[in-house]
Amino acid sequence: MAAIKIHEENDQNVKSIAADIKPKNKILFKITKFNPHVDTHMKYVDYDVEYEHWNTVLDALLMIKHKVDPSLALRYSCRQASCGSCGMMINDKPSLACFTKINELGSDVVKIEPMSNFPILRDLAVDFTQMFNTHKKLKPYIIRSDSEISQSNEIKEFSQDPDSVEKYIQFANCIKCGLCNSACPTMATDSSFMGPQALTQAYRYVSDDRDKGKNTRLKIIDERHGIWRCHFAGSCSKVCPKGVDPAMGIQFLRSYLLGFRD
Ligand code: SF4
């Protein structure tokens, strides 16, 4: 088992802040290692980590990668819950590593695994290809009619009042992290299910009064692996780090198909 002191190895600013502070906390990280091209099964590797109260799970993983195991594969970019790259299972819950402080886990052990319901590329890095393909299939952009565009010679803003923006704004906060798909019990049993991420983005555009693509999108989602496979478990909404409520978006989307909304 390797022992890591995160506070000693961060960037210069953190190092100078931490210079006179002794680490107060120790915790065991159990991290999945798996290379699907070589390994027949996953294994857990243990690391003893010393941390300060400000450290995130991502801080610990990067220190482990830099000091002990450079082969550890993980994905990250922004470190501020904006890019959607660092999703993983942290103590069995789909979470962003950069948005999860170690001392808020309330546990002596931190178990780190790749996100459920995604193919594993290696270790903690999963393959987003299907999620992004489904997202694209549902046309995640404002659709205007061709005649409307060709008749208009002027370039103008499609302005909206605040009430119109309110209808979709929470759904526009999605960062495509995939945590909702990872938490979804339907995705666990139907790998072709469109999933809460894409369906919620369909609702985001259908509910935008500048958009004219509602019927096109409703047709796409009304299929065997589409919106009707959702059992409304609601687990997607519990894990979203951006306050999006995919379960509600899916129900609203259904109401169009059932004729309760225009
Ligand atoms: S709805 Fe939330 S959990 Fe799902 S992909 Fe978007 S930000 Fe992530």
Ligand code: FES
């Ligand atoms: S690193 Fe960008 S969301 Fe975590």
